[in-house]
Amino acid sequence: MTETPTGDDGTLRVRLGALRELVGLSRTRLDGEVLAEAGRVLDEAAARERLPTTYTAVAIAGATGSGKSTLFNALAGAQLSEAGVRRPTTATAVSCTWDAGREQGPDGLLERLGIPARARRRAHVVDTTLRGLILLDLPDHDSVDTAHRDQVDRLLSLVDAVIWVVDPEKYADAVLHERYLRAFAGHAEVSLIVLNQADRLPGEAVEAVLDDLRRLLDERGLALGEHGEPGAGVLAVSALTGDGVAELRRQVGELVAARTAAGRRLAADVDGVARRLGPVYIADDADAPAGLTARAREEFEDGLAAAVGASAGGQAAERAWLRRADRACGTPWAQVARRLAAHQAERRGEPPALAAKRLRAAGPPVVARAAVDQAVRQVAADAADGLPRPWARAVRDAARRGGEGLPRALETALERNPAAPPPRPRWWSVAGVGQAVLLAAQFLGLCWLVTAFVGQPVVGRWLPLALLVGGSVGGPLLAWGCRAAARGPARAWGQQEEWRLRRLAADRGHTQVLEPVAAELMRYREVRERYVIAASADGGKDGGAGVSVPIR
Template identity: 85%
Template sequence: MADTHVDLPAAPGPSTRSAPGGGALRVRLGALRELVGLSRTRLDDDVLAEPCRVLDEAAARDRLPAVYTAVAIAGATGSGKSTLFNALAGAQLSEAGVRRPTTATAVSCTWEAGGGQVPDGLLERLGIPARARRRAHIMDHALRGTILLDLPDHDSVDTAHREQVDRLLSLVDAVIWVVDPEKYADAVLHERYLRAFAGHADVSLIVLNQADRLPGEAMDAVLDDLRRLLDERGVALGEHGEPGAGVLAVSALTGDGVAELRRQIGELVSARTAAARRLAADVDGVARRLGPVYVADGAEAPAGLTERAREDFDDRLAAALGAQAAGQAAERGWLRRADRACGTPWGQVVRRLAAHRAERRGEPPAMVAQRLRAPGPPVVAGAQVEQAVRQVAADAADGLPEPWARAVRDAARQGAKELPGALESALAEQPPGVLPRPRWWSAAGAGQAVLLAAQFLGICWLFTALVGQPVVGRWLPLALLLGGSVGGPLLAWGCRVAARGPARAFGQQEEWRLRRLAADRGHSHVLEPVAAELMRYREVRERYVVAASPTGDAEVSPSIPSCPHMTGRHGTL
C-alpha cells in the first residue's frame, strides 16, 4: 500500500494535494508507529487494531516493486465488471455470463513494467492463485505496470466471495467501482463501500457501465443523480480540475467510453503515486478515527498539571497534616515556655495548682500535659489526603481524552495508597525540633529570683518592724516589697512581649517544615507519576499531530515501519 525505496514523485496536475512525497509519507508512518508503541499500555487492542493493520500493510507494500500498481474492478452482481475487465484487457480473460455469481475468484491481468521487474510478489500478497493470473494481450504503453483485478461480486450470496472482496479492497492501490443503470443507487454499495471509501476518492473511479441501454438524456440524468449520491456520501468528485474520484459512463459491450477509461487508468498509474496516495488516505482515515482518543473535542492541548494545581495540592496536604495547627501549637508552646522561664514564681505556682485541680477533676493527662509541655507530633488525616489526591487528579485530567484522563487518575490513585503511610513515616523520622532556650530567658529568670528575694526581704523587714524591733529606715522594707511585687509582673510582661516575635518565627518554621515534608512526599508519590502520564500524553499528542498532518512535520524515517506489537489484520476499507 505504500510506495517503496525512493521518494515518490508528485502526481501531475491538481491531484498532488493528496499525493504526498515518499518522505512525508514515511514520516507520518513513523509517527503512527511511535504513537501505537506509546499507547499500547493505555489503549485497548481494538482501538489500535486499525493503525496496526495500516502499518503492517505499509511495511509489506514497501518491500514490493514500486513500478506496479494494483487496480481492482469492484461491482455488484450483473453490473458487467467482468465484461469491462475483458474489454480493458483486450481479450476474454475473465468469465462473464448470465450465471450469478459469475466471478468466484479474483482474476488478474498484468501489463508488464519492463526493466526486469516482475509482479509475482505483489500478486502473492494479493493472494491471486497462479491459475487466475493473466497477461495483457494488447500492450498499452499507458498501462505499463498495471495489475488489473476482476473481483468477485461484493453483494454475492456466498459469504466467502464478500470476504475476498473486503480483503482485496484493503490491499489494492486503486479501485474502479462499476455500477449499472438499475443498481447505481444500491444502498449496500453506497453505505458499506463508497461512504467508507470516501477518503480514498483520489485513487478511485466510478464507472456507469451499460450506458448503451440509456438514451442520451437519460444517461445524463443518471450520471447527475449518481454524482448527487456520491456527494451526499462525502465522496469528492474530480471535476473542474479538483482532486477526487472520476465519474464516467462506458459500455463494455459496444466499447463506448472504454478508451477514455483506459486513459484515466493510465494517468492514475503512470505517476506511480497511487500506492502512496492510497496509503496516505488510509493514514488520514486512521487519524480521523483516533482523533477523539488523542484530542478531546478538537481543543488545544489541555493545561495539565498547572502551578496553581500543584500549590493547591500542597496546601491540601499541609492541611491534612495539620501544618498550620502545628505551627500555631509550636508558637503557643514557645510562649508557654517563655512564661515558665520568665514569669513570676507566684504565677508558676498558680498554674501548677490549676493543673493539679484539673487532674483531680478527671481531665485526660494529655490535656494537662498540653498545658505544660510542647505539643506532640501531628496526626495524618487520611480522608483529607484522599480528597487532595482526587482533586489534583481531576485538575490534571481536565481536558484530556478519556483514556488518558483515566491513566492520570489511576496513577494518582495508585500513589494515594502509599501516601498516608509515607507521611506518617516521615513524621516519625523527622520529629519536631527541640524548643530553643534563649539566653535572655535565664537572665529574666535570675531577675525574677532577685525580685522574689526582694519581696521576701521586704516582708521580713516589715515583720521585724511590726514586732517592735528597731530597724533602719521604715520606708526601705516597704520599697523592697513594692518593688519586688510590681517588678516581677512587669518583667514577665516585658518578656512576654519580647517572646512574641521569636515564638511566631518558631511557629512558622514548624509549619513550613511540615509543609515541605508533605510536599516532598506528595510530589514523589502523586505528582511525579501524574506528571509522567501527562508527559506521555503530550508525546503521543505530538506524534498524533505528525501522523495526521498531510505533510508530516518531522524528520524523515529511513524506512516504512510495521506495527510494534500487533500483526496485520485485513478488513473492509
C-alpha cells in the first residue's frame, strides 16, 4: 500500500475529487481545450498517487552557464553530472538518488520522470538528511536545442520541487522570470531560488544582488518564505568553493523529510487550474446569479397567456354568458326581434352572428408565435443574467430548443382542451317562466280591451288596462334585473376561463422551457459547488463562504 501525497486530513484528495467531478459535469458544456489542463493535473495526480512519498523528486533548473551541474555535483558529493565550458553541457537529465531505506525503491518515480537507466546515479556519500531525495540536473532552459527546452518543460511539470539556479550576471534574465518564475508563482512553497557563483561577488554586493533578486521575485508574484511565512527560500551559494552548500543541503533535507512536497506541488497545480478556470465558473459580477426568479416565471407566464389570448378568451366567455342570459331571461319580443334581424342578415347574404361564432369555434386555435418567441427569449435572458458566458449560452440554448416546439404544443393543448359551455343557472328558468306569465298578461289584457272596445260586456274597466301595462313594463324590467344579476356570474366565468387558458399555457411552457432551463441552472449550481471545493485551500470545509449561488 503506497502513501498518498494528499496532505493532512485528505484535503488534497477532496479537492482532486471535486475537480474530477467538475470536469465530468462540464465536458458537454465547455470546450475540451478549456478542461485540458485540469485533465492533465488529474492524470498527474493519479500517477503520483500510485508512487510512494518516501521519495521526493527535486529538479535543479537554470540557464546556460549558471553552474547548476556543478551545484548538482556539490550536493551529491561526487562528479556525477558533466560540467564545463562547452554549451550546452547538460544534454539530458541526470538523477542522483539517496536511498530511503524502504522496500519500494525509486524506480517507479524515475520511470514516470522518464530518466533513462544510463542517466541514473546513486549518491556515494551517505547523508541521512537527504534520505529519500531524487535530485535531477536538468538541461539548460535557454538551450539553443529545442529538444532540451521541451525536456525541461516536461520534467518541471512532473517533479515535486524545483531549485532555480541563477548567477550574478543573468539573475534578472527575462526568459527565466517571465516564462518560468512567474508561471511557478503559485509553487513558491516547493521552490528554492539559489544565487550561485557568489564567490565572484564581493561580500557587500552579494546582499545587494539578493535584495534585487527578491524584489524581482516579488514583482512576479512569487511569495518569499521570510519571517516564518510560507514561500520560496532565497540564498546565495558557491558550488565551486562550497560556501552556502551546507545551508542549501539543510533546506533540501527539510523539504524531503517532511514528505509533503508532492502534495504541496499538486495542491499548487490545483490552485493554478482553479485560478484559470475561475472566469468559466464564477462571473465577474459581485452579485450571484439569481436564476429563475418568481418575477421571471410570472413574466414568462404572462407572455404565454398573451400568446394564447387568455384575456380575450376570458372576455369572450363573459360576453357569451351574458348573451345566454339575455336569451334565457329576455322578453319574448326582444327574442323575436333578434331572430328577425338574423333572418334579414341571412337574406342579405351575411352569415348570422351565431353561425359565424360557430365557424370560428370550429377552426384551429391560433397562437401568436411572435409573442411566444419573445417570452422565451426574455425568460432565457433573465435566467442567464449573471452567469459565466459558457453557462449563459447553455441556458439560452436549452430555452431555444424548448421554445421551438412550444407554439405547436400550445395549439395542440388548446385543441384538446376546448372551452366548456357556460352552465345554465336555475334562476334562468324561473325568469323565463316569469317572462311567459308577463306575456300572457299582456295578451289577456289586450284581448280584454278589444272585447270591451267592440261593445261586449266585460267585468271591470281598469283591470284589462292594468294587465296590459303591467305585462308590457314588467317584461323589460325583469330582463334588466336578470342582466344586472348575471354580470357577477358572467365576470366570474370569464375569469375562470382566463385562468384556465393561463394554466394551460403555463403548464406547456413549464414542460417545454422552464424545466430544461432549471436543469441547466441546477447543473451550473453543482459545478460551481464543485469548483468552490476544488478552489478552496481547505477543500471547502468553510462551506465556500462568500461564493454561494442562490439559484432556484
